[in-house]
Amino acid sequence: MATTKGDERLRMSRRSFLKGMGVGAATSTALATGLVKPRAGKAAVPPLVEGLSYVPVELKINGRRYALTIEARRTLADVLRTELNLTGTKIGCDRAECGACTVIVDGRAMYGCSLLAVNVQGREIETIEGLAKNGRLHPLQEAFIEYDAYQCGFCTPGQILAGKAFLDKKKSPTLAEVKQALSGNICRCGAYHHIFEAVLAAAKKL
Amino acid sequence: MAAMKQIIVEGKTYTVEDESAALQGEGGTMLAPWGKNETLKYVGKRFPKKVAREKVTGEAKYAYDVQLPGMLHARVLRSSHANAKLLDLETSAAEKLPGVRAVLSHKNAGKQPWDRERAVFKDHVRLIGDDIAAVAADTEQIADDAVRLIKVKYEVLPHVIDVREAMRPGAPKLQPYGNIWEGKPKVYERGDLAKGFAAADVVLEETYTTSEQHHACLEMHGCVAHWQNGMLTVWDSTQGVHLTRDLLALKLRLPISKVRVLNEHLGGGFGSKNGVKEYHVIAAMLSRATGSPIRLFLDRFETFLLSSHRPLTIQKIKAGFKKDGALTAIDYEVIGRGGAWNDRGMYWAAPAVGSPTNELYKCPNLRTTNIPVHTNLSSPGACRGPGNTENLFALEQFMDEAAEKLDLDPIALRLKNFTAVYQPKNEPYFSNGLRESYEAAAKTFGWQRRKPKSTVEGTKRRGIGMSAVHWHGFEGEPSQALVTIYPDGTVEVNVGIANLGVGAQVIFAQIAAEEIDVPLEMVRVAYGDSAGTPYTINSSYGSRTTFQGGPAVRMAAADAKQQLIALAAETLKVPVADVQYAGGVFAAKSQPEKKANFKEVTGKLGWMQGRHLLIGKGKRLPNPAGRKVDIFGAQMVEVEVDTASGNVKVLRAVLAHDSGRPINTLTYESQVQGGFIQGLGMALYEERILDAETGVQLNANYHEYGCPTALDIPDQVTVVPIETHDLSNNINAKGLGEPPVTGAGGAIANALYNATGVRIRDYPITPSKVLQALRAAV
Numbered sequence A: 001m002a003t004t005k006g007d008e009r010l011r012m013s014r015r016s017f018l019k020g021m022g023v024g025a026a027t028s029t030a031l032a033t034g035l036v037k038p039r040a041g042k043a044a045v046p047p048l049v050e051g052l053s054y055v056p057v058e059l060k061i062n063g064r065r066y067a068l069t070i071e072a073r074r075t076l077a078d079v080l081r082t083e084l085n086l087t088g089t090k091i092g093c094d095r096a097e098c099g100a101c102t103v104i105v106d107g108r109a110m111y112g113c114s115l116l117a118v119n120v121q122g123r124e125i126e127t128i129e130g131l132a133k134n135g136r137l138h139p140l141q142e143a144f145i146e147y148d149a150y151q152c153g154f155c156t157p158g159q160i161l162a163g164k165a166f167l168d169k170k171k172s173p174t175l176a177e178v179k180q181a182l183s184g185n186i187c188r189c190g191a192y193h194h195i196f197e198a199v200l201a202a203a204k205k206l
Numbered sequence B: 001m002a003a004m005k006q007i008i009v010e011g012k013t014y015t016v017e018d019e020s021a022a023l024q025g026e027g028g029t030m031l032a033p034w035g036k037n038e039t040l041k042y043v044g045k046r047f048p049k050k051v052a053r054e055k056v057t058g059e060a061k062y063a064y065d066v067q068l069p070g071m072l073h074a075r076v077l078r079s080s081h082a083n084a085k086l087l088d089l090e091t092s093a094a095e096k097l098p099g100v101r102a103v104l105s106h107k108n109a110g111k112q113p114w115d116r117e118r119a120v121f122k123d124h125v126r127l128i129g130d131d132i133a134a135v136a137a138d139t140e141q142i143a144d145d146a147v148r149l150i151k152v153k154y155e156v157l158p159h160v161i162d163v164r165e166a167m168r169p170g171a172p173k174l175q176p177y178g179n180i181w182e183g184k185p186k187v188y189e190r191g192d193l194a195k196g197f198a199a200a201d202v203v204l205e206e207t208y209t210t211s212e213q214h215h216a217c218l219e220m221h222g223c224v225a226h227w228q229n230g231m232l233t234v235w236d237s238t239q240g241v242h243l244t245r246d247l248l249a250l251k252l253r254l255p256i257s258k259v260r261v262l263n264e265h266l267g268g269g270f271g272s273k274n275g276v277k278e279y280h281v282i283a284a285m286l287s288r289a290t291g292s293p294i295r296l297f298l299d300r301f302e303t304f305l306l307s308s309h310r311p312l313t314i315q316k317i318k319a320g321f322k323k324d325g326a327l328t329a330i331d332y333e334v335i336g337r338g339g340a341w342n343d344r345g346m347y348w349a350a351p352a353v354g355s356p357t358n359e360l361y362k363c364p365n366l367r368t369t370n371i372p373v374h375t376n377l378s379s380p381g382a383c384r385g386p387g388n389t390e391n392l393f394a395l396e397q398f399m400d401e402a403a404e405k406l407d408l409d410p411i412a413l414r415l416k417n418f419t420a421v422y423q424p425k426n427e428p429y430f431s432n433g434l435r436e437s438y439e440a441a442a443k444t445f446g447w448q449r450r451k452p453k454s455t456v457e458g459t460k461r462r463g464i465g466m467s468a469v470h471w472h473g474f475e476g477e478p479s480q481a482l483v484t485i486y487p488d489g490t491v492e493v494n495v496g497i498a499n500l501g502v503g504a505q506v507i508f509a510q511i512a513a514e515e516i517d518v519p520l521e522m523v524r525v526a527y528g529d530s531a532g533t534p535y536t537i538n539s540s541y542g543s544r545t546t547f548q549g550g551p552a553v554r555m556a557a558a559d560a561k562q563q564l565i566a567l568a569a570e571t572l573k574v575p576v577a578d579v580q581y582a583g584g585v586f587a588a589k590s591q592p593e594k595k596a597n598f599k600e601v602t603g604k605l606g607w608m609q610g611r612h613l614l615i616g617k618g619k620r621l622p623n624p625a626g627r628k629v630d631i632f633g634a635q636m637v638e639v640e641v642d643t644a645s646g647n648v649k650v651l652r653a654v655l656a657h658d659s660g661r662p663i664n665t666l667t668y669e670s671q672v673q674g675g676f677i678q679g680l681g682m683a684l685y686e687e688r689i690l691d692a693e694t695g696v697q698l699n700a701n702y703h704e705y706g707c708p709t710a711l712d713i714p715d716q717v718t719v720v721p722i723e724t725h726d727l728s729n730n731i732n733a734k735g736l737g738e739p740p741v742t743g744a745g746g747a748i749a750n751a752l753y754n755a756t757g758v759r760i761r762d763y764p765i766t767p768s769k770v771l772q773a774l775r776a777a778v
């Protein structure tokens, strides 16, 4: 008979147990060796917590200061979204693979799902909500609309911020450089060509 | 009964319904399709999407972003065996964890059925990932912790993952009728197969396989549900608010009027977010149990494992040709891997595959055999261009192989077998832009008869390839729309659709602006709420949104305009028949000096004038009888193959698509490019790699799964709209969303062959397969 705790076995990345065979489960299956897939932001504490550890955190986001008390294991993306209702930062994978959570930290585009909120205190954090100034869109935002550089738009905040961090440093980029700069941001709708056009057009206006 | 007429197609006479009479609307409004050369102000132009600003500022609220006061977070415990009975389920530790508000399982919620054969919470699981229990807690992290505290004792039963193994006698039997869906293959036949093969000069037979492509929508699957005072409200990541609402009402036995589904923005669907899944019902049940709103989203791993995928198919094509290329017979068989349960996924597994084989080429003698097979896996589902994509990836490579064997140009072979008639029902097409697509694509691309291995440079080889594109259109469905005109002259189109992001809102606005002749910025589109919208489409699948909804919007706009003309007649104090309207000005024909502009007339509306708003109602009528709608196109690519690494890079692509009248040429381009990129992904990279023993997906993450990134796509993708004048509906539209995926595989595989002389018949065409084939070829 096989006993598992939660969905541990389900989350193994490689098969490391025997296949259960036969009605009545004559053979038992070995289980405890299975790897629990690391889940970003939840790895800071073991999965079975005794008590929750809350910590005070101060964040500087889009030029404003926020003081919060949160669980230490929570990621920046999660805190932005859940505590501050800044839901323009999306989560597509929660493990540094898709770029939906891209934010700018001290001028660099980074994956917000893979930063712990406690670790980015005192740094300048820019999210998509801070880009338009006094109701005026940033040239990248305007270009994204004009060139139809999105379909569903779920990757768009991340694409725009990756593009901004890049254009802040690079004047008159080539197409190849734009592609490289955005290669960490998946667009499942495949809006890439219009995204490239938009970034190149915005570069001319900046 | 509308008038019938006779038309001659390919030398034969067909009796069909006359389109002008058939398109007469309710209340006598006549709306014949726009004329071929009619000058249109808004339709056929480039306009950015209507719902735009919030997408680029981060203000757009997806279901994923919805946060309500007191909202709880849910996670689901899923089975870790592919076939097992639950002997024991211990939830007390989870229940005791601080912050946990509810735990549901078959023990306390066993009566809630999912479908005719299973409950929402299973006590006999048939696949890894089946729902066992669910937790609602104060935070997602606590819910996650709680799920890990639930203990399950299983009695493990035999299971089967491999599709061939599942077909063997003695394999674990997953359904009472066996492992082939409903007991036997489904067969479609016409003509005389034996006679057809006997008449052939050349017979060719090849087998192709396609992989399990996953939708991999950036927004994961899930919803926020709130059950309050007997009313269920769901913010859902869905392709259709009406379908989700209707199915939730059915599953939960609620009156339809007590379920409301909202979708303002959707972060990708591609066929995977139509209707409801267990998580919808679980969220609703947890909300009923706790009295709080519940947020339940799958994580990325669960999404890959459970949200559905394109089926794995094994397709055998055998065809006979005359020396001149004319097809004499096709014998086609598709085995498709289905899931464990007897659900709609079994239809997508194989029966849905094969329509291009049946329809695209003229062939009098044909047999199609569909074999959907149960395995202990999650069910496949509709994935952008379902069926046609899998089939064309095989068929279009097969046609290239046949052209080679017959020593014909691939386009010449296809033209030789062109048909303007839908063969399964012997009905002519309303329109067929396939020839024009070949011509335009060839011209733009610079297509010429190819010599294999023509361009060589170091270890790099270049080659070109092409594929036809085919997608089935639909019958006209009963779609409805409303158009309201306000006293200030602004116009609101009200439609029951979700927001997939392809631009249906701007398209509907363009249609209304065209019909009423008002500036586009005056038109707003209300959508996304099942409670406040008419039934425009149940869900946006099948590339039907513009095709079904657009004609209803035009009809509603025409109705509103008619009412406005009546109001103008009153204002001008002339008979209605005397009013003419153009460019925002109403004038009396008899006395041209009597005039009123748009706002002067709409100013007569509203409560201050003692008048109601002006609401135009529109309904889409069936397509005129006797003809068929299908969608065509042609795709051409150039690839560069590195014979040292096996890497295939697409250098450029030309995509010519016939979708009737293009309504918005900007969003048109986005759709076609995006679709092609998904096809490119399926051709070269994407595949759910499963553990052969358990069926657990080993690459259930973006990094290893391989969606195309900015670096994987060609620099140059040229979209060539092919406008056909389609008379099936009043806006001449046919649909566009899905066809662009379908041609990528054939075109890329054929270009690979042209570059290297090797064929990969097993998608995706990974570097290791290419290297292996190159080695075998020397």
Ligand code: FES
Residues within 6 Å of the ligand: A090, A091, A092, A093, A094, A095, A096, A097, A098, A099, A100, A101, A102, A111, A112, A113, A114
């Ligand atoms: S959510 Fe952070 S990279 Fe995907």
Ligand code: FES
Residues within 6 Å of the ligand: A149, A150, A151, A152, A153, A154, A155, A156, A186, A187, A188, A189, A190, A191, B218, B267, B268
């Ligand atoms: S626009 Fe949908 S993922 Fe990029």
